Amino acid sequence: MxxxxxxxxxxxELVNIGVGRAAGVLNDMLDSPIRLHIPEVRLLSPEELKVELKSQFDNSLLATVQLSFSGSFSGTAELxxxxxxxxxxxxxLTGEAPGTPDLDVVKIGALLEVGNIVLNGIMGSxxxxxxxxxxxxxxxxxxxxVNNFPIFADIDENTKILLAHTCFIxxxxxxxxxxxxxxxxGSLDTLLKAIDLNFGEIL
Incomplete structure (x- = not known):
């Protein structure tokens, strides 16, 4: 399709709705406004996605929260x-100064909480x-x-990936x-058919 x-x-529009809902929760947590960029949606191969991420992040170490989903359509969402x-x-979030020994102890839990809020907001939308x-x-x-991202380990090189790329500041x-x-x-056709069937009725 x-x-x-x-x-x-x-x-x-649907990603914007989900991110907007998540932003409301994060606003309360952080007591600071969150600005959102309109997402860019493209169809890419795994190699094209890797090139895209490398051009943005170079060879930097990245902190990533990944949420896998399955059902009518399946895939992964990452923050x-x-x-x-x-x-x-x-x-x-924690009140710990950057670089303090205690920061690493709570970092994973804090970022998982933020990732869960954002990613569940989008997928729920x-x-x-x-x-x-x-x-x-x-x-x-x-x-x-980027080269060691878990998402690239199990993806066939012929798979097409729908990249919905947005940014919040x-x-x-x-x-x-x-x-x-x-x-x-395989899930992309299901997703697009669901949009054809329902999108005109909800927005």
């Missing part, structure tokens, strides 16, 4: 922070709006460079993060 401009517009933004965000049930794994935390704190949604090619 072909990805059309209407599909892209619908996906951008990716440069290590400096991740450390700053955890410092704000998609599943509710498209009336499709999804099951979720527990979110997982990792620190890797916590304005006063200068913290930025990226959200990446990846759908397996």
């Amino acid at each position: 072909k990805l059309t401009l209407s599909h892209i517009d619908a996906l951008q 990716v922070f440069p290590s400096e933004s991740a450390a700053h965000l955890v410092s704000v 998609l599943s509710n709006a498209l009336i499709e049930h999804l099951d979720y794994s527990l979110p997982a935390y990792s620190e890797n460079k 916590i304005e006063q704190l200068q913290i930025s993060g990226d959200i990446i949604l990846m759908f397996t090619v």
Whole structure:
């Protein structure tokens, strides 16, 4: 099934709704406004995705929260922070100064909480709006460079990935993060059919 401009517009709107809901929760947690960029939606191969991420993050170490989902359509959702933004965000959430010994102890838990809020907000928006049930794994935390991202380990080179790339910036704190949604090619047709069936009725 072909990805059309209407599909892209619908996906951008649904991701915006999910991120907006998550931003409301994070606003309360951080007491700081969150600015959102309109997501960019494209269809890529795994190699093209890797090139895209490398061009953005170079060879930096990245803090990543990954949420796998399955059901009517399946894939993974990731929240990716440069290590400096991740450390700053955890410092704000926990009150620990950056670089203190206690910061690493609570970092994973804090970033998992943020990732869970953001990623569940987006996937909940998609599943509710498209009336499709999804099951979720527990979110997982990792620190890797792009070449070692877990998402590339099990993906066939011929698989097409739908990349919904957006960015939120916590304005006063200068913290930025990226959200990446990846759908397996078999699930992509199901997702697009659900948009065709339901999108006109909900937005």
